[in-house]
Structure formats: structure tokens, C-alpha cells
Amino acid sequence: MTIVGPENADQARLLRLLRDGPRSRVELADAVGLPRARFTAEVDRLTAQGLVETAGPAASRGGRRSSLLRIAGQVRFGAVVVGDGRLDVALTDGELTVLARHGEPLDARVGPDAVVGRAVEVLGKLRAEAGLVRLAGVGVALPGPVAVRDGAPSVAPALPGWHQFPVRDTIAAELGCPVQVDNDANVMALGEQHAGTGRAFDDFLYVKLGNAIGSGLILGGALYRGAASGAGDVGHLQLTEDGPLCGCGQPGCLEAYCGDAALVRDAVTAARAGRSTALGDRLAAAGTLTMADVARAATGGDPVAQTLVRDAARRLGQVLVSLVSFVNPAIVIIGGAAPGIGPVLLAEIRSVVYRRSTPLATGSMPIVLSDLDDRAALVGAARLVSDQVFAAC
Amino acid sequence: MTIVGPENADQARLLRLLRDGPRSRVELADAVGLPRARFTAEVDRLTAQGLVETAGPAASRGGRRSSLLRIAGQVRFGAVVVGDGRLDVALTDGELTVLARHGEPLDARVGPDAVVGRAVEVLGKLRAEAGLVRLAGVGVALPGPVAVRDGAPSVAPALPGWHQFPVRDTIAAELGCPVQVDNDANVMALGEQHAGTGRAFDDFLYVKLGNAIGSGLILGGALYRGAASGAGDVGHLQLTEDGPLCGCGQPGCLEAYCGDAALVRDAVTAARAGRSTALGDRLAAAGTLTMADVARAATGGDPVAQTLVRDAARRLGQVLVSLVSFVNPAIVIIGGAAPGIGPVLLAEIRSVVYRRSTPLATGSMPIVLSDLDDRAALVGAARLVSDQVFAAC
Numbered sequence: 052m053t054i055v056g057p058e059n060a061d062q063a064r065l066l067r068l069l070r071d072g073p074r075s076r077v078e079l080a081d082a083v084g085l086p087r088a089r090f091t092a093e094v095d096r097l098t099a100q101g102l103v104e105t106a107g108p109a110a111s112r113g114g115r116r117s118s119l120l121r122i123a124g125q126v127r128f129g130a131v132v133v134g135d136g137r138l139d140v141a142l143t144d145g146e147l148t149v150l151a152r153h154g155e156p157l158d159a160r161v162g163p164d165a166v167v168g169r170a171v172e173v174l175g176k177l178r179a180e181a182g183l184v185r186l187a188g189v190g191v192a193l194p195g196p197v198a199v200r201d202g203a204p205s206v207a208p209a210l211p212g213w214h215q216f217p218v219r220d221t222i223a224a225e226l227g228c229p230v231q232v233d234n235d236a237n238v239m240a241l242g243e244q245h246a247g248t249g250r251a252f253d254d255f256l257y258v259k260l261g262n263a264i265g266s267g268l269i270l271g272g273a274l275y276r277g278a279a280s281g282a283g284d285v286g287h288l289q290l291t292e293d294g295p296l297c298g299c300g301q302p303g304c305l306e307a308y309c310g311d312a313a314l315v316r317d318a319v320t321a322a323r324a325g326r327s328t329a330l331g332d333r334l335a336a337a338g339t340l341t342m343a344d345v346a347r348a349a350t351g352g353d354p355v356a357q358t359l360v361r362d363a364a365r366r367l368g369q370v371l372v373s374l375v376s377f378v379n380p381a382i383v384i385i386g387g388a389a390p391g392i393g394p395v396l397l398a399e400i401r402s403v404v405y406r407r408s409t410p411l412a413t414g415s416m417p418i419v420l421s422d423l424d425d426r427a428a429l430v431g432a433a434r435l436v437s438d439q440v441f442a443a444c
Numbered sequence: 445m446t447i448v449g450p451e452n453a454d455q456a457r458l459l460r461l462l463r464d465g466p467r468s469r470v471e472l473a474d475a476v477g478l479p480r481a482r483f484t485a486e487v488d489r490l491t492a493q494g495l496v497e498t499a500g501p502a503a504s505r506g507g508r509r510s511s512l513l514r515i516a517g518q519v520r521f522g523a524v525v526v527g528d529g530r531l532d533v534a535l536t537d538g539e540l541t542v543l544a545r546h547g548e549p550l551d552a553r554v555g556p557d558a559v560v561g562r563a564v565e566v567l568g569k570l571r572a573e574a575g576l577v578r579l580a581g582v583g584v585a586l587p588g589p590v591a592v593r594d595g596a597p598s599v600a601p602a603l604p605g606w607h608q609f610p611v612r613d614t615i616a617a618e619l620g621c622p623v624q625v626d627n628d629a630n631v632m633a634l635g636e637q638h639a640g641t642g643r644a645f646d647d648f649l650y651v652k653l654g655n656a657i658g659s660g661l662i663l664g665g666a667l668y669r670g671a672a673s674g675a676g677d678v679g680h681l682q683l684t685e686d687g688p689l690c691g692c693g694q695p696g697c698l699e700a701y702c703g704d705a706a707l708v709r710d711a712v713t714a715a716r717a718g719r720s721t722a723l724g725d726r727l728a729a730a731g732t733l734t735m736a737d738v739a740r741a742a743t744g745g746d747p748v749a750q751t752l753v754r755d756a757a758r759r760l761g762q763v764l765v766s767l768v769s770f771v772n773p774a775i776v777i778i779g780g781a782a783p784g785i786g787p788v789l790l791a792e793i794r795s796v797v798y799r800r801s802t803p804l805a806t807g808s809m810p811i812v813l814s815d816l817d818d819r820a821a822l823v824g825a826a827r828l829v830s831d832q833v834f835a836a837c
Contacts, residue, residue, distance in 0.1 A: 252671075254671045266770070271664075271668070275663060275771070276772070277647060277773065278646075278773055281769070281772035282771050282772040283772075284770075285766070285770055287769070288765065373681050373767070373770075376674070376678055376680070376681055377661075377677075377771070378675050378771065379671050379674035379676075379677070380670065381671035407682050407694075416671070
């Protein structure tokens with residue numbers, strides 16, 4: 052069921068360019084800078100392999116009308132995102148547009164066999180519904196550090212049983228296509244690069260909020276993973292030596308202060324102590340609180356909830372000052388903020404970062420919220436594996 | 445006086461490979477992967493331009509003996525390093541070996557005209573002594589942030605009068621050759637990459653100690669400067685909001701705790717308060733203390749001096765934890781430590797970093813002292829401009 056891939060570096064470049072959208076033959080030939088005859092031959096070979104097709108005439112730019120080329124309509128990537136208590140699976144086309152998706156509650160702590168098995172099952176279902184399309188590859192996002200070379204999670208305190216489980220090889224063996232696995236923050240950064248605000252920048256920092264906090268670095272136009280694919284792993288930076296205990300077993304981690312679970316924990320404490328009517332009423336009614344409850348209370352004007360959000364944002368801002376000074380990105384994109392709290396979060400983060408960073412690092416650096424919602428991870432997972440599939444052999 | 449440069453990308457690659465040392469024709473042809481005839485033609489053209497020469501027969505690997513190629517012996521780069529109260533100038537050959545150097549005390553606060561003028565003068569003197577060699581280019585290291593695109597210092601509180609002074613264009617106009625300017629930590633990282641421990645690593649973090657603290661990032665085999673050439677600028681990260689006042693006007697900067705001047709300040713305070721006999725005696729004898737005095741007291745067993753060094757190292761380690769978790773380098777190289785205190789410094793930094801970083805980031809990451817002494821900056825400055833000179837037009 053494997054699909055034919057590019058035969059050489061020029062074909063790979065053509066496919067990557069077309070992944071961003073259709074182009075006229077003339078534009079594409081200019082962009083790759085190949086001699087005309089060579090260009091035609093490579094496009095013909097990609098067409099014969101079912102990877103590229105003609106999409107009709109291009110808009111005229113004067114002179115002879117050029118035809119429009121695009122990734123063949125039959126090319127499909129699979130995307131699997133193992134998230135906070137959820138499994139999301141999608142099929143995309145060769146331009147990484149999500150064509151079909153299925154999401155369901157699933158706690159990754161049930162273990163990798165069950166989760167990976169269910170992901171393969173859902174991919175099979177989506178494929179069948181689409182007429183048994185072939186998959187060119189499947190990208191997988193996992194909620195913790197991943198040893199990318201091994202295609203398996205490395206140390207992940209939040210994911211017992213996943214350590215070194217061969218996620219990539221298991222799915223590849225089941226589906227017979229290339230599979231790439233990375234951590235969710237890196238995958239979302241790739242999604243932003245393909246379809247979000249990051250599209251316009253060669254150097255940006257993506258920060259993923261949620262129960263777990265992580266970041267992804269796009270440097271010089273490519274995902275930067277570091278020497279052991281550990282780059283961006285900032286959730287367990289220690290802010291204080293005597294702070295709240297983190298799920299990783301250490302005190303005072305960024306995540307233990309600013310993760311969703313940490314905010315919910317503090318909100319429950321405040322509600323029980325009678326310090327917030329809004330949170331107290333909700334806790335009494337539902338028996339528990341969620342991040343959505345905290346966000347709703349904050350946007351509704353509850354001062355305790357607002358303080359919780361602002362304190363988290365301030366701490367996040369303090370960490371961002373270091374990171375931004377260190378790598379000097381062109382923009383910071385923040386994803387995963389609970390509904391409604393984005394503006395408060397952003398205002399506080401900006402005030403800390405702009406006050407404390409060096410002018411060279413932040414003189415003109417925007418800090419913005421992602422506008423991709425949960426598609427960031429699905430598009431990013433497709434992008435992840437397409438980078439491998441659309442690479443020269 | 446400009447030298448001819450490479451005419452195309454293949455010639456540039458040949459020159460960069462030879463910059464690392466002589467190679468046999470056979471090896472070099474393999475390394476660049478050019479067809480034999482094309483390879484011969486490019487080498488012939490580089491030879492005709494006086495950039496490459498034959499250095500005699502290569503050691504036999506069996507079969508027909510290949511000849512050894514190298515950068516032509518007449519190629520010279522200039523290196524200018526404006527440092528803590530010093531100006532150092534050198535000439536290197538095309539493999540960036542220092543052939544001649546001159547250093548003198550010079551306070552950069554006298555202003556850019558005087559410093560740049562003196563650097564040009566010393567370069568001229570070294571050139572004359574070497575038989576009026578032509579310079580292929582000059583690399584310049586400055587002790588503060590540099591807007592690399594402009595070839596000029598940006599905000600530098602420690603360097604009044606230097607803001608936006610056209611260092612690159614001034615020297616280029618004087619000498620008629622390409623000039624590249626960058627901050628000293630970046631330049632030293634390049635020196636480590638060329639001639640130091642960094643030579644074996646594609647991803648490393650270089651940390652420069654001294655009055656000013658900075659860092660340079662080699663990522664994926666190249667110096668990473670960030671979106672506005674501000675990457676690595678960590679000296680003014682704020683450790684506490686109520687810490688000692690920094691030269692930049694803000695309280696609690698890393699530099700205000702761990703810079704040489706900060707340690708000397710604390711040592712003087714301790715000496716005056718009678719808390720250290722060693723430091724007190726030295727202060728009484730010399731009327732002042734230097735970082736070398738503090739280092740000597742620490743290595744001599746003075747507990748106050750040792751505590752100062754250890755406290756600085758611990759704080760530096762805490763900052764390194766963030767940086768290392770964030771970019772996941774293969775190794776951290778620390779340069780600029782005062783004589784003798786390296787081992788104490790390193791032990792303390794390691795204990796903090798290994799205790800607090802994620803295993804993926806630091807599982808096998810060495811932290812070592814630079815073994816390049818002050819050649820790091822001179823070799824790095826030559827490397828900086830050679831990257832430009834040995835690039836395709």
C-alpha cells in the first residue's frame with residue numbers, strides 16, 4: 052500500500068512547493084530554477100507516479116497561458132493526535148487540508164497498545180469511508196517527549212507504559228506506509244508553519260498551553276529538534292525550589308504553576324475556602340472544576356479566577372523572556388489557551404516580556420494567539436510525515 | 445586590494461572544505477560529489493585565481509597517488525577583537541591559523557573612532573611586517589549586541605558612543621576588502637567550531653564569561669543569530685527583581701550577579717568588612733581587586749572567594765538549565781573563566797544542570813571548559829569573514 056515517492060531532490064522540491072498550493076507551470080519552473088526540458092521531464096515523472104496533476108489553465112499573466120499544477124487529488128496523509136484525554140484522527144489531502152476527521156475521549160494512560168490500536172482502527176474507518184484511499188504516510192503527535200530517531204516516547208511521567216513503545220514502527224507495520232512521530236508542541240509548530248500565522252516567518256517560537264506546557268522552535272524555516280530531539284521541552288523548567296509539586300515528581304515546575312491542571316487545582320482551593328462565589332457555586336453544582344470553568348469565571352469578572360490567570364501568565368512571561376532573549380524569534384505564537392482568556396493572558400505576557408527583554412530581541416517581536424484551534428496539531432501531523440514523504444530518497 | 449572570490453556555489457564549497465585543512469584531490473572530489481571533469485575545471489579556476497594550490501603528493505591510499513590541495517598560502521584574513529579593556533588584532537592564513545598578532549590595553553569607551561582607527565593601524569602594521577600581504581577579508585568581534593545586517597553595534601550600555609557606528613563600512617572603506625562584524629560571544633562560538641571542542645558537534649552552546657556574559661549558538665552546523673541577530677544575548681536576563689543593579693540600568697541581571705565585575709565588587713565588600721584575610725591583604729597591598737585576585741584567593745582556599753565563585757556558578761547553572769532544555773545542544777562549552785577557577789565553576793554548574801534538566805536534554809550532554817584561550821575570538825573573527833568570502837556570489 053506504499054505510495055511512490057520522489058526519485059530525486061528536484062522532484063522533492065517540486066512536491067514541497069506544491070504542498071503549499073497549486074502553481075502555474077511557469078511559476079513553478081521559476082521557483083525551482085531548473086532548465087525547461089529537465090523541469091518538464093521531472094513533472095512528467097511525478098505525474099506518471101500519481102503524485103502531481105494538472106488542475107486546468109492558470110490565470111493569464113499575458114503571453115501564452117500556462118497550466119496549473121498541483122499535488123494529485125488522490126494523495127492522502129493520515130494524522131493522529133494523542134492529546135489531553137482525547138484521540139483525534141484525520142485524513143488530509145496532499146496540501147494538508149483536513150478532509151475527514153474523527154475525535155473521541157480517550158485517556159492515554161490506558162496504555163500505548165490500546166491507544167495505537169484505536170488510532171489504526173479509526174484511520175481504517177476514515178480510509179474506508181473515503182473509498183479505501185491509499186495513505187502516503189501518517190504523522191503522529193504524542194503528549195510528551197519523543198525520541199524522534201526511534202519513533203517512540205522517551206521519559207514521559209504523564210504517560211506510564213509508553214516509555215520506548217515503538218509507536219512509529221507499530222503503525223507503519225499495520226498500515227504499510229511511512230510514519231513519523233513527534234511531540235505535540237513540535238507538531239503544532241509545524242501546523243502553524245503550514246497553515247497559521249507562522250506561515251509568514253522563518254524563525255518563530257510556538258508555545259503550547261494545556262495540562263502539559265511545551266514549545267516548538269521553527270528556526271531558519273525548519274523545525275529545530277536539538278541534539279536529542281529534546282528542544283522546546285520547557286514544561287519542567289523549575290521556577291522555584293519550593294513551589295507546588297509537579298506531576299513529574301519535582302517541585303516548582305512551570306507546568307505545576309501554569310498548566311491547566313495547576314490552575315484548576317488552585318481554583319478548587321479558592322472555591323473551598325469561600326474566596327470566590329463564582330467558582331464555589333460551580334464546584335457545588337458540578338462536584339468538580341475544569342479549565343473551562345476557570346476561564347468562564349475569569350471572563351465573567353471573577354477576581355479570584357482573573358488573578359489565577361494573570362499569575363500564570365506572568366510566570367509564563369518570565370520564562371518567555373529567557374527563551375526569547377536566547378533565540379530571538381521573529382514572533383511568538385501561543386496556542387492552547389482556554390476559550391476566552393486569550394486577551395487577558397496575552398496582555399500580561401506581553402507586559403512582562405516587553406519590559407524585561409533586550410530591545411534587539413523584542414524591539415519588533417509580536418506575541419500573538421494561534422488562530423488555528425485544534426487543526427494546528429492535525430495539519431502539523433500531516434506536515435510532519437509529508438516532510439519525510441516529500442524528501443529525496 | 446580586494447581578492448577574487450569563488451565564482452559559484454561549488455567553488456565556495458571547495459574553499460570551505462579546504463579551510464578545514466589540506467585534502468587529496470580524490471577525497472575532495474568525493475566530498476563535493478562533482479563529476480571529475482567539472483571538479484578539475486573548478487579547481488583549475490580556483491588555482492588560477494590564487495585561492496587554491498597544490499601542496500605536494502598526498503599520502504598513498506593504494507592505486508595512483510593523488511596530489512594534496514590546500515587554500516593558497518598567500519590567502520590572509522584579518523581578525524579584530526575589541527574586548528574587556530583590550531584590543532587584539534591578528535592575521536591568519538586561509539585555514540584560519542593565527543600567523544601574527546598584536547594585543548594592547550585599550551578601553552573601548554574611548555569611542556569607536558579611536559578604537560577602529562587603531563585596529564586599522566595595527567592591521568596595516570601586521571600586513572607590512574608580513575610583506576604587504578593582501579587581506580581577503582577582516583572579521584571583527586565587538587563586546588556587545590551587533591545588528592549584523594548593518595555591521596554596527598546596536599544598544600550597548602557598556603559602550604557609549606558606539607550605537608550604530610558603521611564599524612563594518614568604516615573598516616571596509618579603509619582596507620578595501622570585505623568586513624564582517626558580530627558580537628564577541630558569537631565570534632568565539634565560531635572559533636570553537638573551527639578549532640576547538642565544538643569542531644566535533646553540529647549543535648552546541650558556547651557561553652562566554654567575563655565582565656559581560658553572552659552566548660553563541662551553533663545549530664545544525666551554523667551560527668544561529670535569530671531574527672534580529674539578538675540570539676544568545678543572555679547577560680541581561682533578570683534573575684531577581686531586587687538584585688544588584690546592572691550596568692544596563694536594570695536590577696538583578698545575570699551579569700550583575702555573575703560577571704567578573706560583580707564578583708570583584710562582592711570581593712571588595714567582603715575584604716572591607718574583614719571577612720576574608722586573603723582578599724583584605726590583597727586589597728590593602730594593591731588598592732584594588734581584580735578577577736584574577738578573586739580567582740587566586742579561591743584556588744588558594746579562601747572560603748569567601750570560593751563561596752563567591754560557587755554562588756556565581758550556581759546562578760549561571762540555573763540559567764543554563766532553561767537554555768539547555770530549550771535548545772537541547774549536544775554540548776555546552778564555557779569560555780572566559782578566570783585562571784584556575786574552571787574546575788570549581790564547572791563542578792557547581794554541572795551539579796545544577798544535571799539535577800534540574802530533563803533527561804532528554806542532558807542525558808548525555810557534556811559541559812566542558814574551552815581549551816582555546818584567547819585564540820577563540822581571533823580564529824572566530826577570521827572564520828566569520830571567511831564564511832562570507834568563501835560563499836557563492
